[in-house]
Amino acid sequence: MTATSSQPPSRLVKWATLVGGLAALATMVGFVLHGCGHVADTTNLRQWGINDGLFERNADWKVVNGYYAVVFQGLGVLTAIPWYAALAAFLMLALGFFMMRIPSRKPPNWISSLQRLPLWLRMVGTALGQSLFAVYLAGMLFIFGLLLVSMPGLVGEKAGKEQAAEERAKIEAMPEDQWQELWRQGQRIARGKIVTSSPMRYAIYDRDFNEVRILPSDDIEIRVPQQKATPVQHEKKPPAAGRE
Incomplete structure (x- = not known):
């Protein structure tokens, strides 16, 4: 073998x-x-x-x-x-x-006492x-x-x-000019803040009713008002002096 x-x-x-x-x-x-x-x-x-x-x-x-x-x-x-x-x-x-x-020079007394016990114990x-x-x-x-x-x-x-x-x-x-709006067939059906959504439904907190409404997502148009951008004002530089 x-x-x-x-x-x-x-x-x-x-x-x-x-x-x-x-x-x-x-x-x-x-x-x-x-x-x-x-x-x-x-x-x-x-x-x-x-x-x-x-x-x-x-x-x-x-x-x-x-x-x-x-x-x-x-x-x-x-x-x-x-x-x-x-x-x-x-x-x-x-x-x-x-x-x-830390090494000790002498083991503790209780260890020595345990070593003197009978084997079966x-x-x-x-x-x-x-x-x-x-x-x-x-x-x-x-x-x-x-x-x-x-x-x-x-x-x-x-x-x-x-x-x-x-x-x-x-x-x-949230100010009123930032509320989200849900429209269907040209008619507004809710406005407020969308809490959650799925491919089948929308859950919106309607500020007009002060409650959560669940609406089907069929033919729903979401309109989010955009904040107007503040125009940046550039400082006008003085015209450069012409060469003599």
Whole structure:
């Protein structure tokens, strides 16, 4: 019989493993962004009293919307973190690791006492320690999975509420000469600010009725008043003196 020699994995196998890991990571990120975008959109619509089933979104739109929700909420979290407390915790943790790395000439008394215990008792202690570590690891994995599943809902809901509040503030501060108008067959049917839209419908906050109206997009013409540009006044230069 010929003994088969163990060979190190080729570069192709390493690249395949790396690509598989990146694909799994991309799938996880896509799942989180898709969930954040969906929850943010539905929360925003519900703040306006709109049924989210009336406005269908494709998967790409939800991923992009979730990306913006995560970025803006992440920036808000970064600005709210007490960085002095985080720096103090980091320094205390570094000091603890430094103290653990300092070599000691004599082991502590409790270690010497453990070494004098019977073998069966030490084996029982080792088994209990391994079981405790396994339970701790399972708990950490459960918490990580719970955070991964709940993060799209929490981040998306907060982003949707903030988006609706900002849109309401813009509508209240919008002057009348900037209101958007919806026309059909030469007749104005609504004016105000478009809240959201889809290929089938428009949702507009009508300033005349002070409520959100949902209108079909068939034969709809959107008119947006343009602000008058302020003419730029050029300074008149004095005429150049003629040559004598």
